[in-house]
Amino acid sequence: MTVSNPSVIAQVYAFIIGACFGSFLNVCIVRWPRERSIIRPPSRCPQCGNQLAWFENVPILSWVALRGRCRCCDEPISVMYPLVELVVACGWLLAVHHYGFTFTAIRIAIFGTTLLGVAMTDAKHYLIPDGFTLFGLVFALVTSVVAFFRGETLVFASPYNALVGACAGAGMIAIVGWIGEVATKREAMGLGDVTLMAFVGAALGPTRALITVFLGATLGAIAFAVVVIPITLLRRGQVREQTELALGSTPFEAPLVPFGVFLAPAALLTLFWGDALLAWLTRA
Numbered sequence: 001m002t003v004s005n006p007s008v009i010a011q012v013y014a015f016i017i018g019a020c021f022g023s024f025l026n027v028c029i030v031r032w033p034r035e036r037s038i039i040r041p042p043s044r045c046p047q048c049g050n051q052l053a054w055f056e057n058v059p060i061l062s063w064v065a066l067r068g069r070c071r072c073c074d075e076p077i078s079v080m081y082p083l084v085e086l087v088v089a090c091g092w093l094l095a096v097h098h099y100g101f102t103f104t105a106i107r108i109a110i111f112g113t114t115l116l117g118v119a120m121t122d123a124k125h126y127l128i129p130d131g132f133t134l135f136g137l138v139f140a141l142v143t144s145v146v147a148f149f150r151g152e153t154l155v156f157a158s159p160y161n162a163l164v165g166a167c168a169g170a171g172m173i174a175i176v177g178w179i180g181e182v183a184t185k186r187e188a189m190g191l192g193d194v195t196l197m198a199f200v201g202a203a204l205g206p207t208r209a210l211i212t213v214f215l216g217a218t219l220g221a222i223a224f225a226v227v228v229i230p231i232t233l234l235r236r237g238q239v240r241e242q243t244e245l246a247l248g249s250t251p252f253e254a255p256l257v258p259f260g261v262f263l264a265p266a267a268l269l270t271l272f273w274g275d276a277l278l279a280w281l282t283r284a
């Protein structure tokens with residue numbers, strides 16, 4: 001269901017709403033891993049604690065206007081803040097550009113925004129806050145019912161498939177994690193990956209949840225082979241002596257991989273191209 005040519009105003013509006021959601025996402029990314037409230041206190045400079053005035057809190061623009069520095073203490077403000085706002089704003093713009101200002105477009109935009117939060121906190125802190133996955137699960141289930149009654153049933157799973165998908169997604173990743181644990185003799189996957197796949201399964205349904213796990217594992221394996229192993233091998237020489245002192249021996253221990261970093265983009269890719277990928281993989 002592609003609505004042709006939503007007006008320019010609608011697209012600008014989508015960009016602005018997206019930037020605001022990106023700003024809120026920044027708050028979640030910073031505060032949830034530290035188990036702090038996302039409502040209070042209002043945003044402050046992490047360096048000097050100066051409470052931000054409204055004009056210092058405008059998504060993207062404030063960072064540019066302040067040239068990336070705090071107005072109070074002149075310490076640099078991370079470029080990640082405006083980047084997240086920009087990425088989410090562009091995501092919302094693309095969703096509305098493609099699907100018009102529809103319920104489906106808003107579902108896609110919020111799905112993608114939540115997944116970005118998951119990927120960023122997992123990359124940064126090796127954890128996936130329940131705030132993202134629990135919100136995502138409830139959002140996916142509720143909107144599947146609303147979409148069913150509105151007749152907008154494309155892209156996301158039907159209410160029945162959402163329920164089955166949540167269980168299938170969580171179950172599949174738990175099995176993968178268990179096998180990984182047996183194979184590597186250590187914890188391979190956190191509970192955050194299980195709740196993430198419950199959320200993703202509720203959005204995509206059981207078949208595409210399976211594709212997401214497959215695609216996420218593939219992306220993770222590629223990143224592991226290309227980036228993580230060479231770095232680890234390079235560092236190994238330096239670390240070996242210390243580890244030998246501490247443990248007496250040095251079994252090669254693979255570094256922990258934040259699987260959510262790969263599952264999140266895999267889920268978004270699968271939302272759009274999962275069916276095409278399945279058709280390609282199972283072609284006669």
Ligand SMILES: [Zn+2]
Pocket residue numbers: 045046047048049050070071072073074075
């Ligand atoms: Zn400051």
